[in-house]
Amino acid sequence: MTHATSLGLDSRKLAFWTFIGSECLLFGSLISTYLIYKGKSLVGPYPPEILDIPFTSFSTFDLLMSSLWMVLALAAVQRGDMKWAKVWLFGTALGGLIFLGGQVYEFSSFVHEGLTLQRNIFGATFFVLTGCHGAHVTVGVIWLLTLWVRALQGKLGPEHAMTVEITGLYWHFVDVVWIVIFTLVYLIQ
Numbered sequence: 001m002t003h004a005t006s007l008g009l010d011s012r013k014l015a016f017w018t019f020i021g022s023e024c025l026l027f028g029s030l031i032s033t034y035l036i037y038k039g040k041s042l043v044g045p046y047p048p049e050i051l052d053i054p055f056t057s058f059s060t061f062d063l064l065m066s067s068l069w070m071v072l073a074l075a076a077v078q079r080g081d082m083k084w085a086k087v088w089l090f091g092t093a094l095g096g097l098i099f100l101g102g103q104v105y106e107f108s109s110f111v112h113e114g115l116t117l118q119r120n121i122f123g124a125t126f127f128v129l130t131g132c133h134g135a136h137v138t139v140g141v142i143w144l145l146t147l148w149v150r151a152l153q154g155k156l157g158p159e160h161a162m163t164v165e166i167t168g169l170y171w172h173f174v175d176v177v178w179i180v181i182f183t184l185v186y187l188i189q
Helices: 011-037 053-078 082-112 121-152 158-187
Strands: none
Touching: 011 121, 011 158, 053 082, 053 158, 082 121, 082 158, 121 158
16 A cells, blocks of 8 residues: 655655655765865875775676666566566675675775774775765665565565665665765775
C-alpha cells in the first residue's frame, strides 16, 4: 500500500529524499574539513607522493558502471523481468564489492607507506572522509544483496519497484558523493 503526499509523491520516496538531504550535510562537512586543512600537513607523506590516480580511476569507473547496472535493475523489476533484475542487482552489488576491495587495498598500501590517521592532517581527513564513504558503500552493498536474495526467493516483483527505486536513489547518491571526493581529493592537487 502506498501513501501519497500532497505533492503526489510516495511518502517513502519523500522521506528518503529528506534522508539524502541530511547525508549531504554530513558529507558536506567532511569535504569542507578536508578542503580547509588541505596542504596544511607539516610532515609527509603528502598526497602527490601517495595517491595512485590510475588505480583509483579504475575504482571510480567500476562504481559509476554499477550505477548504470542499478538503472538496468530497476527497469527490469518495473517490467517484471526478474531474470535480468537478479543479474543487474547482483552486478551492482559486485561493483560495490570491487570498489570496497580497492579501498581496502589502497588503505593498506597507504598505512604500509606510513600514512595513518595519526600521522598528519592529510591522513586524518583523508581516512575519515573516504572511510565514511566506504561505510556508506558497504551499507548499499548489503541492501543490494538483500534485494537480490529476495529476488532469488521470488519475493521481489514489479509491485516492489518503489523499494528498488529507493535503493537506487541511495546508490546513485553514494556514487555522486564519490565523484566529488575523487575530483577534490585525487584530481585537484
